[in-house]
Amino acid sequence: DIVLTQAPLSVSVTPGESASISCRSSKSLLSSKGITSLYWYLQRPGKSPQLLIYQMSNLASGVPDRFSSSGSETDFTLKISKVETEDVGVYYCGHRLEYPWTFGGGTKLELK
């Protein structure tokens, strides 16, 4: 199975400042179709996960452009600029390259 390792485990950010979360994959997530199968999710407290980013760098519908993602075939970064109160929660990276889908362990974002 593909292992996704996230860092840091938690991040504390002042509202209005930026935050970055990294995700490293044990295998290239570049598919034979040229798509990088890396996804980012936010799970707010007590809620279901919400898709933020699909195929490494594409913003899901309704997600503010304060969120962005980039990376290579195995190393990825989610950046949140001008952090707001609604951004609090746990961020997960995940892949859909093959079965089983796997997820990173999560990064908890808190406000200072």
Added chain:
Amino acid sequence: EVLLQQSGAELVRPGSSVKISCKASGYTFTDYYMHWVKQRPEQGLVWIGRINPANGNTVYAEKFKSKATLTADKSSNTAYMQLSSLTSEDTATYFCTRSVYWGQGVMVTVSS
């Protein structure tokens, strides 16, 4: 509007089975795979498997092959997951998800 409405919380005895549901609306049920994800309390996301509602074809993560059974009823646009031989390790919230869209989750508590 796409909605995935899951059944209510379950309290079940160790050794028993439970069947939870996920009723889909707002799209053609047979056009998209339905995936199931497990989240133990304060833990991360674990992919259980997926079903193709059009033909019932299933794929499971290895560790769930003896634990979970996925089915789908095209007549009612509902996906089901049955969990068998329940133990405390199965106490978790279970989500159905159609990629972007997620159900609200079902909390299954295994306790005597």
